[in-house]
Amino acid sequence: MITKKSVSRRRPIAVGNWKMHKTVAESAAAARRLSRLLSGIRRLEVVIAPSCTALQSVGATLKGTRLRLAAQNLHWENEGAFTGEVSPVQLKEVGCRYVLIGHSERRRLFGETDNVAGRKVSSALRQGLNVIFCIGETLEQRRADQTAAVVREQLEKGLADVTGGSSDRIAIAYEPVWAIGTGQTAAALQISGAHEMIRRQLTEIFGPDSSEAIRVLYGGSVTSDNIAELAGIKNLDGVLVGGASLQTDGFAAIVKILDKMKRQDEKEGSEKCIFC
Numbered sequence: 001m002i003t004k005k006s007v008s009r010r011r012p013i014a015v016g017n018w019k020m021h022k023t024v025a026e027s028a029a030a031a032r033r034l035s036r037l038l039s040g041i042r043r044l045e046v047v048i049a050p051s052c053t054a055l056q057s058v059g060a061t062l063k064g065t066r067l068r069l070a071a072q073n074l075h076w077e078n079e080g081a082f083t084g085e086v087s088p089v090q091l092k093e094v095g096c097r098y099v100l101i102g103h104s105e106r107r108r109l110f111g112e113t114d115n116v117a118g119r120k121v122s123s124a125l126r127q128g129l130n131v132i133f134c135i136g137e138t139l140e141q142r143r144a145d146q147t148a149a150v151v152r153e154q155l156e157k158g159l160a161d162v163t164g165g166s167s168d169r170i171a172i173a174y175e176p177v178w179a180i181g182t183g184q185t186a187a188a189l190q191i192s193g194a195h196e197m198i199r200r201q202l203t204e205i206f207g208p209d210s211s212e213a214i215r216v217l218y219g220g221s222v223t224s225d226n227i228a229e230l231a232g233i234k235n236l237d238g239v240l241v242g243g244a245s246l247q248t249d250g251f252a253a254i255v256k257i258l259d260k261m262k263r264q265d266e267k268e269g270s271e272k273c274i275f276c
């Protein structure tokens with residue numbers, strides 16, 4: 001039976017990562033349309049992460065709406081001689097509430113290590129930003145049965161300086177590298193198994209109370225066709241959507257399905273709890 005305890009009180013979240021796509025004008029137009037399409041969404045938190053050049057205009061577009069702005073990366077210092085980098089202070093100034101850290105493309109293509117990701121996480125939290133910390137194994141690591149060890153190391157190093165008090169500002173995005181941009185979504189069983197393991201590891205790192213607040217999302221080829229199946233995974237607190245978030249109406253459909261299913265879960269959970 002579902003009890004009140006087994007129904008998550010964590011607010012579900014959907015994040016659209018636009019990566020290096022869309023001009024400033026296209027980004028602002030998409031943000032305007034999304035905020036219209038999703039004006040009825042109350043329970044789900046919706047976050048969009050445009051390119052750096054579009055942050056300011058999308059931030060202005062989202063002002064006064066329920067949608068939140070995220071950056072895709074940041075530098076850990078607030079200012080300095082770091083050509084090409086953007087600081088947490090600068091991100092906050094244009095309206096960012098969230099930042100993605102440790103995305104596999106940053107790790108794989110730009111040499112971002114767990115330790116670098118860890119410095120970014122603590123800097124972002126210090127500056128009051130919420131963090132979406134991305135982790136996940138490669139196909140070789142999964143085949144070699146190393147998923148648990150890889151994820152554990154990413155969590156331990158990436159969250160090394162995080163104290164229990166700021167854990168409610170962290171979300172973990174479990175994104176198996178082999179599922180990102182490949183059209184090969186992880187199976188529901190693989191996702192729920194990985195989420196269970198991540199939740200266990202978070203409990204060991206932060207203790208049961210602080211870890212309870214941390215949301216664990218799934219990312220990797222999420223689309224409007226597979227969202228209903230993914231949303232049925234009980235320990236999934238949300239999704240990080242890349243390619244499919246570029247289609248505004250498709251992303252809105254993903255958000256609506258997830259919101260509806262999560263509200264349904266909560267309703268069933270509290271109804272059943274009357275008798276438990």
Ligand code: PGA
Nearest residue numbers: 180181220221241242243
């Ligand atoms: P995808 O990307 O949805 O295109 O697989 C996910 C991500 O990179 O976060």
